Amino acid sequence: MAKKKNSQNSSKPSKTKKTEVKQNSFPDEVPEELKQEIVLAAKREVKTVIRQGPLPAPEDLEAYNNIIPGAAERILQMAEKEQSFVHNHTDVNSKERYSGIKRAQIFALIIVFALLGTTAYLGYIGQGVPAGIVGGTSLVAVSQIIVKQWINPSDNKSDNNK
Numbered sequence: 001m002a003k004k005k006n007s008q009n010s011s012k013p014s015k016t017k018k019t020e021v022k023q024n025s026f027p028d029e030v031p032e033e034l035k036q037e038i039v040l041a042a043k044r045e046v047k048t049v050i051r052q053g054p055l056p057a058p059e060d061l062e063a064y065n066n067i068i069p070g071a072a073e074r075i076l077q078m079a080e081k082e083q084s085f086v087h088n089h090t091d092v093n094s095k096e097r098y099s100g101i102k103r104a105q106i107f108a109l110i111i112v113f114a115l116l117g118t119t120a121y122l123g124y125i126g127q128g129v130p131a132g133i134v135g136g137t138s139l140v141a142v143s144q145i146i147v148k149q150w151i152n153p154s155d156n157k158s159d160n161n162k
Contacts, residue, residue, distance in 0.1 A: 026038070054079040054082060054083070055075065055076070055079055056075065061075065108142075108145075112138065112142060115134060115135070115138040116135070116138070118134050119131050119134045119135035119138065122134060
């Protein structure tokens with residue numbers, strides 16, 4: 001019996017294809033020895049198992065346990081630790097990303113208020129043209145950023161994932 005196994009794990013069941021060939025289904029001209037060889041070849045079973053995931057198949061776990069007592073438990077603990085690490089790492093990255101976004105928003109707000117103050121001061125001292133330039137360019141820049149975020153929020157998400 002020939003078996004072929006891939007090292008990937010999955011919950012998909014394995015498929016086995018069996019072909020039934022009977023000796024009396026051959027023409028009479030075929031020699032008896034050849035009939036027997038054909039029947040034996042047809043009875044061979046090819047089994048392909050494809051699995052995907054961190055854990056081996058239950059049969060493999062049992063085999064590991066037979067070779068090294070407690071190996072199955074160690075493999076399960078290893079998979080649990082790996083999953084815990086991935087979850088913690090993802091959570092930390094999310095918190096860091098949120099913190100960075102919040103910090104950038106605070107600095108942007110400070111800059112906007114500074115520019116607003118500069119515009120007001122320039123207007124107060126009678127410098128209307130410079131006040132208009134500072135206030136106008138600030139307004140255009142902030143508006144452009146806000147509109148860009150509303151139109152293409154996916155661009156912001158892809159930048160955060162880098």
